[in-house]
Amino acid sequence: MFSYKEEFKKSFVTRMERKGMEKTAELAYETLWEMTQEWIQKRWNRTNQLYRDNNEKKLYYFSIEFLIGRVLGQNLINLNFYDTVKEGLDELGLQLSEIEELETEPGLGNGGLGRLAACFVDSLASLGLPGHGYGLRYKGGLFTQHFVNGYQTEQPTQWIQQEHNVDIRREELAVDISYYGEIQVVMGLDGLKVNVENPEWVKAIPYDMPVVGANGGTVNTLRLWQAEVSDRPFPGREDYAVYEHETAKITDRLYPDDSLEAGKILRLKQQYFLCSASLQTILNNRSFSIEALPENAAIQINDTHPALAIPELMRLLIDDHALSWDQAWDITTRTISYTNHTILEEAMGKWDSRLIQSLLPRIYLIIEEIDRRFKKSLQQQELDEEALHKLSIIENGTIKMAVLAVVGSYKVNGVAKLHTEILKKREMKELNEQFPNKFHNKTNGITHRRWLLKANHELSGLITEAIGPRWIKEPERLSELHYFAQNHSFLQDFQAIKSLKKEHLIHHLQRNQNVVVDPDSIFDIHIKRFHGYKRQLMNILHIQMLYDRIKRDPTYRPYPRTFFFGGKAAPSYHFAKQVIKMINTVASKVNSDPLARKHLHVVFVENYNVTQAEYLIPAADVSEQISTASKEASGTGNMKLMMNGALTIGTFDGANVEIFEEVGQENAFVFGMRAEQVMQYEKEKSYNPKEIIDSDSEIAQLMEELIKGEWTDGKNNVDFIVGQLMEDSDPYFVLKDFRSYSKAHEQILKAYAHPEKWAEMCVKNIAASGIFSSDRTIQQYSNDVWHLTKIPSIY
Ligand code: GLG
Structure with a gap:
C-alpha cells in the first residue's frame, strides 16, 4: 500500500546517502530543506500559471x-506534511524539532x-x-x-x-x-x-x-x-x-x-x-x-x-x-x-x-x-x-x-476600533472631514497557523479532538469551544497541556540561558518592544513593591509567580535601555533573596524574537497588555496570548478593547484610565504625579527607594527613570495607573487559587479568539478595499 511516510523516508535516506557524509543534524536539515523546496516549487509554478491564465x-x-x-516548520505545516515528516524522521532516529532549531x-x-x-x-x-x-x-x-x-x-x-x-x-x-x-x-x-x-x-x-x-x-x-x-x-x-x-x-x-x-x-x-x-x-x-x-x-x-x-x-x-x-x-x-x-x-x-x-x-x-x-x-x-x-x-x-x-x-485604515476612532476624531479629524468615506477600521489579526497550529501543536490537537478540524479553515469556529468551558475532563486536558508547554519553555531557557524556573508558578508574561508607552516600567515597579511587601509583612506570602520579560530597545533609546538595565538589576536582587525568591522570580529572556515568542506564548498564564490608553494602536501579542489561553491583564487600549468585548470583562483583568481621560489630561496638562506620590505611601516609598539608589547595583543609576516620573511629569501615567494595576494583580492571585475556574476562563478566551485570526482581517480588506477574487487551486 502507498504510504506518504514510507515514500518520504525512502527519498530522504537516498538523498542523505547521496551526500555521502555522516548523518548529522545539519545534513538532515539541508536534506529536508531541499525536499521541502521541491514540494513548494511545484505548487508555486502552478499558482503562477493560474495567475497568468486568469x-x-x-x-x-x-x-x-x-x-x-x-520558515521550515511553518511550510511543512501549511503543506500538511508536518506530521508525516515528523513521524518519518522519528522512525529514522531524528527529531524534527531539533532540526528546526538549526534554522536562523x-x-x-x-x-x-x-x-x-x-x-x-x-x-x-x-x-x-x-x-x-x-x-x-x-x-x-x-x-x-x-x-x-x-x-x-x-x-x-x-x-x-x-x-x-x-x-x-x-x-x-x-x-x-x-x-x-x-x-x-x-x-x-x-x-x-x-x-x-x-x-x-x-x-x-x-x-x-x-x-x-x-x-x-x-x-x-x-x-x-x-x-x-x-x-x-x-x-x-x-x-x-x-x-x-x-x-x-x-x-x-x-x-x-x-x-x-x-x-x-x-x-x-x-x-x-x-x-x-x-x-x-x-x-x-x-x-x-x-x-x-x-x-x-x-x-x-x-x-x-x-x-x-x-x-x-x-x-x-x-x-x-x-x-x-x-x-x-x-x-x-x-x-x-x-x-x-x-x-x-x-x-x-x-x-x-x-x-x-x-x-x-x-x-x-x-x-x-x-x-x-x-x-x-x-x-x-x-x-x-x-x-x-x-x-x-x-x-x-x-x-x-x-x-x-x-x-x-x-482608503485609509486604522488597526483597531479605538485607534481608528482616534484617527477620525482627533489626529486626522480635518482630513477625515475632507474625505469622509476614506477612513475605515480593519482590526488587526494574527495567523492561527503559526500561533496555534505551529507554536502549540498540542493545544491544536486537543481543540480538534473536541470540536473537529473545521476550525483550522474557519477559525471563528473556535467559538464551539464554549461548550467545553465547563467540561471537567476537557479542562484537565487543557491544564495538562499548559503544564507541558511550560516544561518546553523551561527546557528551552535552561538550554539557552541557564535559568531554572518553577513549573508550578504563575507564568506572567510581558513580551514586546521596549517603549515608554508599553510601560514595562510599571510592571517592574510593581514587582519591587511586591518584594517590599514580602520583606515587610510576615503575613504576606503570595502564591509563587514568575515574571517574564522579553523585548529589545532601539539602540538609541536611552530611557528604554535604562528600564532594561533596571529589570535586570531587580531580577538579580529578587532572585537572590532566599525569602522573596519563594514567591517571586524575574526572568528576562534574552534576544526576544519570533522563535522565542513561539516558546513563551503557549506557556503563559497571564498576558501583560498594559500600555497607556490611546497609545497602542492595536497590539497583536495580546491576540496570540489569548488564543493560547492566557488571561489578559490590560488597559482599555488598542485591540484590548475588542478582546474584552469578545471574551467579557469577567474573563480578563481590566484596569486603568480610559483613552479619553488620558487625552483630557494631556490636553489640559493637568496631571501631577506628585499628588499620587503624596497620597499613596507605598508608591512614595518606592520612589524614595529609587532615588536613594536601592534598586541600582552601584554601577548603574536610574536618573532617567526618576527624571521621567518626576520632572517630566510621568508622560505615560505610570504612577497614575499604578494602584489600579496592583489591584488587578491581586484579582489574578484570587482567581488563580481556583484552578478549574481559572482554566474555564482560559478556555473562554480561546473560544473568543477566532475573530482575531488574520484570515478575518484579510477577508475584510479584500471585501472593502482590494476586491480580490479567490483563485481555485488544484491541490
Ligand atoms: C504598530 C503598533 C501596534 C500594532 C502594529 C501592527 O504600535 O500597536 O499592533 O503596528 O499594526 N509599530 C507597530 O508595531
Whole structure:
C-alpha cells in the first residue's frame, strides 16, 4: 500500500546517502530543506500559471518590514506534511524539532508592524487570494540582544546562508533606481517634459520567497529587493569603491526602530528603493493597459514608510507613460491605499524638504504639485489656521508623509476600533472631514497557523479532538469551544497541556540561558518592544513593591509567580535601555533573596524574537497588555496570548478593547484610565504625579527607594527613570495607573487559587479568539478595499 511516510523516508535516506557524509543534524536539515523546496516549487509554478491564465486583480502589500520567523516548520505545516515528516524522521532516529532549531530566523522586522505583514501574506495565500508582499532584503536583520552586566548590547545578525537560502535570485527582473541628478525641462514631442540629468543609478535585484498557503493550495510570492551596483555609466561611478560601498549600504541592515522615524538619508534611500523597484516591476510586467491599473492591481502601503509610492507612481505614469497629471492622479488615487499604525508623533514620518529635494528631485516636484493642488482645492472653504496646518503636506520645510499618504490613497485604515476612532476624531479629524468615506477600521489579526497550529501543536490537537478540524479553515469556529468551558475532563486536558508547554519553555531557557524556573508558578508574561508607552516600567515597579511587601509583612506570602520579560530597545533609546538595565538589576536582587525568591522570580529572556515568542506564548498564564490608553494602536501579542489561553491583564487600549468585548470583562483583568481621560489630561496638562506620590505611601516609598539608589547595583543609576516620573511629569501615567494595576494583580492571585475556574476562563478566551485570526482581517480588506477574487487551486 502507498504510504506518504514510507515514500518520504525512502527519498530522504537516498538523498542523505547521496551526500555521502555522516548523518548529522545539519545534513538532515539541508536534506529536508531541499525536499521541502521541491514540494513548494511545484505548487508555486502552478499558482503562477493560474495567475497568468486568469488575469485576476492582484494585491501588492508594500512593507519596509516582514518579520516572517523561521520558515521550515511553518511550510511543512501549511503543506500538511508536518506530521508525516515528523513521524518519518522519528522512525529514522531524528527529531524534527531539533532540526528546526538549526534554522536562523530572518529578523527582517522590529515588532508588530513587521510581524503583521508576515501574518497577512500567510493569510492571503491561505485564503487563495492573489496577493504578494514587496519588501527589502536586508543583509542584517534586527540586531541580536545580549545582556552584559544587565545592559543591552547589540550584535549584528546575519541571516543569509549561502547553502540553503530561503529565497531565489531573479536577475532577469532587475530594475534600475535613480537618485540625485539635476532637473531639466525639455521640449518633447507632446510638449514640455521633465528630465533628470546625471542621476546616480543603483540596481535593484529581486529575491523571491514562496509564501505557502494552507494545504499548499496557493503559493504566493514575497519579493525582497537587494541593492547592487548598476551597469549604467554615470559620473559618480568613477570612484567605484565609494559607489560600491554606498550602494551596498542601502539594503545592508534594517533600521532597529519602528517608532522613531529617523530623518536619515539612508532611510529615505531605502524607502524610495522599495517603492520604485516594486512599482517598476508591477508596471513592466503587466498584461493590461496602463489606464486599467486600478482594476488590475491594488497597492497597500504598510504605514508611511512606503508612502513615496504615491509620487513615484505619478512620476512613472507621467514621465514614462506620457499620461497627463489628471489621468495619473486618477489612476494613483484609485490604486493605492494606506494603513496607519500609530499616533505617536515621532513615528509619523516627517522629512526635511531639502533632503527629498536633493536625493529625489523629481519626486520633490511632484509632492510640491500634489500639495499645491490640494491646497487650492481647499481655498473655497473657511478653514482656520489649525485646520490648514493639519491639512498641509509641505509646511515650513517639512514634508508630512502621513498627510501625503491620506491625500494620495483611496482608503485609509486604522488597526483597531479605538485607534481608528482616534484617527477620525482627533489626529486626522480635518482630513477625515475632507474625505469622509476614506477612513475605515480593519482590526488587526494574527495567523492561527503559526500561533496555534505551529507554536502549540498540542493545544491544536486537543481543540480538534473536541470540536473537529473545521476550525483550522474557519477559525471563528473556535467559538464551539464554549461548550467545553465547563467540561471537567476537557479542562484537565487543557491544564495538562499548559503544564507541558511550560516544561518546553523551561527546557528551552535552561538550554539557552541557564535559568531554572518553577513549573508550578504563575507564568506572567510581558513580551514586546521596549517603549515608554508599553510601560514595562510599571510592571517592574510593581514587582519591587511586591518584594517590599514580602520583606515587610510576615503575613504576606503570595502564591509563587514568575515574571517574564522579553523585548529589545532601539539602540538609541536611552530611557528604554535604562528600564532594561533596571529589570535586570531587580531580577538579580529578587532572585537572590532566599525569602522573596519563594514567591517571586524575574526572568528576562534574552534576544526576544519570533522563535522565542513561539516558546513563551503557549506557556503563559497571564498576558501583560498594559500600555497607556490611546497609545497602542492595536497590539497583536495580546491576540496570540489569548488564543493560547492566557488571561489578559490590560488597559482599555488598542485591540484590548475588542478582546474584552469578545471574551467579557469577567474573563480578563481590566484596569486603568480610559483613552479619553488620558487625552483630557494631556490636553489640559493637568496631571501631577506628585499628588499620587503624596497620597499613596507605598508608591512614595518606592520612589524614595529609587532615588536613594536601592534598586541600582552601584554601577548603574536610574536618573532617567526618576527624571521621567518626576520632572517630566510621568508622560505615560505610570504612577497614575499604578494602584489600579496592583489591584488587578491581586484579582489574578484570587482567581488563580481556583484552578478549574481559572482554566474555564482560559478556555473562554480561546473560544473568543477566532475573530482575531488574520484570515478575518484579510477577508475584510479584500471585501472593502482590494476586491480580490479567490483563485481555485488544484491541490
Ligand atoms: C504598530 C503598533 C501596534 C500594532 C502594529 C501592527 O504600535 O500597536 O499592533 O503596528 O499594526 N509599530 C507597530 O508595531
